[in-house]
Amino acid sequence: MPHGSLRVYLGAAPGVGKTYDMLAEGRRRADRGTDVVIGFVEDYGRALTRKMAEGLETVPRRTMTYRGATFTEMDPDAVLTRHPEVALVDELAHTNVPGSRHEKRWQDIEDLLDAGIDVISTVNIQHLESLNDIVEQITGIRQQETVPDDVVRRADQIEFVDMSAEALRRRMSHGNIYPPEKVEAALAHYFRAGNLTALREIALLWAADRVEEALMRYRQDHDIHKPWHTRERLLVALSGGPEGDTLIRRAKRISARSAGGEFLAVHVQPSDGLTSASPQLLARQRELVAELGGSFHTVTGDDPAQAILSFARKVNATQIVVGATRRSRLKRLISRGFGEVLIEGSGDDIDVYVVTHAEAAHGRWLRHRRTHTQENDTAGS
Structure with missing residues (x-):
């Protein structure tokens, strides 16, 4: 059975449009006749994101109880049983509720890929393990959910969803990211212009390294020994x-x-x-x-x-x-x-x-x- 391909939408911060773009890509493929389902999408109440998901089949989530609270998680067994051509699975770095099939969502995605299902997913730069300390120094917040860099680097395609700090702060001010009661605090702390600019620069450089890896493989595959000076x-x-x-x-x-x-x-x-x-x-x-x-x-x-x-x-x-x-x-x-x-x-x-x-x-x-x-x-x- 051929291995599925992984496409990841990478963002520098929440709200840049990763989930929206993932859903848009899913709809484009569905319109071309590809069998696409939503394995898991978190819209956080964002109207535009929710509207983009309309018309796409959603595999029912699994409801779980942990320490007296009820949670819903992606049901990887249900997705495997449905076996679509493409599964849209949001938040690659998510930690599953104890008792789930795997500890991390990226491990669930590996199972889908092994079964020959193509997966489109999303992740923010602050969730990459190698950058966890750097992001904490910039924002003062330590991310508890991380994904190994290698999991993302192995993706067949990585698409950087870019947005300037000013545009992202405007989107926040208009209530398109967080509920109104959280906007002021977010703009004053995590979403400060300096933080967002630094995170964007880190994301661009990390993505550039990924481009370097692709060029290295191409040069090796084509027996090219002369250096290509894409960066110093x-x-x-x-x-x-x-x-x-x-x-x-x-x-x-x-x-x-x-x-x-x-x-x-x-x-x-x-x-x-x-x-x-x-x-x-x-x-x-x-x-x-x-x-x-x-x-x-x-x-x-x-x-x-x-x-x-x-x-x-x-x-x-x-x-x-x-x-x-x-x-x-x-x-x-x-x-x-x-x-x-x-x-x-x-x-x-x-x-x-x-x-x-x-x-x-x-x-x-x-x-x-x-x-x-x-x-x-x-x-x-």
Whole structure:
């Protein structure tokens, strides 16, 4: 049996129109003759949302009692028995009432997908597990219901439902999101313009990462090795030497200059396991990378420069940051240095920045070899 496809409408905040758009898509498909049902939709009393649901078949909910209170949940068994072509299931991150088939609604959706039913769902950015702490810092509210990022990233389609902070606040003021008695408090707290702008920016960046994943898969499937510069991605090469802290901080500053820029750190481990790198320094630098929002990677290779270049193209890096050489003048006369090899092998699609640092031995000589290099760059050999 073919696996069902998942489409997710992603929003930065409640009220942007995710459920409305989900229902509109369901109606469009139904009008084309597709068998569409509502597995679960929560309209929160919003008239426009309720009207959009009219005409679509709704699978009856399951009524449950918990601690003396009555609740209604989606009945996944009923949806599976009905077995439509498409099921509309709102609120991907919802936590089910104890005693339900699964703890979380996204797990119910997995069952529908496994049964070959296509699912269209919704989720707000604040419910993604990886962003839970960040959203709490912005809004002062910790979301209790979350969904693993990977569940959303595995979706076949993610559609970002966008709305400016000003438009969303107007919608709130007009009573189109919350009941009148809740509007003033919402506008003064969670729905402050600054909060909404920050959440929207986070949602856009998260969605951009999803686009990057799709591009990565496309490049791999079509054997495309040349980087596609959809955003700035810096790769800082760490030798395990004391200059690493300087290089990491410089890479972070450079990446921060562009919207959505990011940085990765990589250390090349010889295949024989023998290395002069300090484990203590590498461990500290790994922690620093994490603190600054980067990711740390270790690759194996006997030619560090080629290993770095190969990894850079694999992750679609736009720039490589390396440190000025710590080799003596005599060694530089005998053979080419790590930075030189990187510059020559980077071609015209990756810029190489060579950073001078306190441990460099006459690093300025290498820095002038390429116009794209700049003062204070990544780890030498």
